[in-house]
Amino acid sequence: MLAHLGGIVLGFIAPLVVWIMYKDRDEFVKDQSQEALNFQITLAIGWVVAVVLSFVAIGFLLYPVLWIGGLILSIMGGMAANRGERYRYPFALRLIS
Template sequence: MGVAVHLASFSGYLIPFGSILGPLIVWLMKRDEIAFVDTCGRNCLNFKLSLVVYVFISLILAFVGIGFILLGLIAIADIVLTIIAAMKASEGESYRYPLSIQFLKAR
């Protein structure tokens, strides 16, 4: 289920706000039953919410020109780091995303 939390974020490429809603749904359904899902869900949601902040900053910087490069880097980092997190979760390890703002604190 930890892998499902991370991979559910790829729904954001098909559904608006799916990168947040997908992991949120899986996390809310299983967080009380499985502690590992709670940890994975918090880490994933913190990263995805951080990405939203970074995208807004990049959109503002797009008027200067550098924002377009940052948007590309954010998209690549999203895909690569989510795959790494899913692989770590499949091994039973909790992965803490780099540059993630801690909106949801650990219990």
């Protein structure tokens, strides 16, 4: 749960720390921190694209979508992890496996 919700404030740092610390201890925590890390990396890529597109005045439209989408999906992931369910983020690139 900390990996999902920590991403709201700390970006990819919180899931990265949880993944590094617990990847050899608990399979569920490893899976969920890995999923949260992949989502935060995907979100960071989205922010970079939005900033680049801001130079042609399109990227500003992506800012609220990325912010609200990241917030809602991270909360949904945290709630699912709290219930003991595995959560898969839609649209997340699976870069860390």
